[in-house]
Amino acid sequence: MKKVIMTFPEGRHKAVTMSYDDGRAADRRLVDIFNRNGIKGTFHINSGMLGEGDRIPAEEIAGLYKGHEVSAHTVTHPTIARCPKEQIVDEIFEDRKNLESIxxxxxRGLSYPNGSYNREIKEMLPYLGIEYARVVQSTGGFGLPDDLHEWKPTCHHNRDLMKLAEEFVELHKRQYLYLMYVWGHSYEFDNDNNWDLIERFCEFIGGREDLWYVTNIGFVDYVKAFRQLHFSASRDFVYNPSATPVWLVADNELFVVKAGEQVQLG
Structure with missing residues (x-):
């Protein structure tokens, strides 16, 4: 009986993703750091506040975040667990529409404004086209999410970032998949005068052949594509109905199942 396991692209077993909120001016410097080191970021933006104060203006969004992910953060950043459901729907759905037009x-993603959410809000999200939502409570670990609408990151960048990064790069047991997920606000580097922290992290973690650098939605799409694979009962062959190529190991041999293709597994 064939044994099949998912891997990340090219057979990797470790992934890195970043998540930054509010769309503030310091994102310009952060995006540059990410780009120089091959890091992929997800940027959660309040579309009703674009251009206010030091927030990135609408006309700059598409160019600045090219190659990264622009994601929802509600239109006006309310504490949504205190809002009526009609307002919650408007805040999230209108944010989607505004950002998509830009x-x-x-x-298809969200970070909860002020970290505010509850069970009722989570249950609304699929009907609003939101496939994942990040919370602020961190795990300190590298496990994969078991609830995409309550996605807990590894850490805020001010919490043992380099220590966790060093632990992460040393992980070697290939029977597991690992994800390092870092979140924060770019303006915090200005406030705390610690841009050197994210510089050191990105230089240390970036450019490694054994790591997969991915946006939040890229990670979600990949995991969902694996779950959508159609295996034969004997697992001798598999068909990929999705638009995303998927890598897997069958009896210790690496295979890629491209979009729309059927592959014989050995």
């Missing part, structure tokens, strides 16, 4: 891509 970036010309579907917006």
């Amino acid at each position: 970036v010309q891509n579907t917006v």
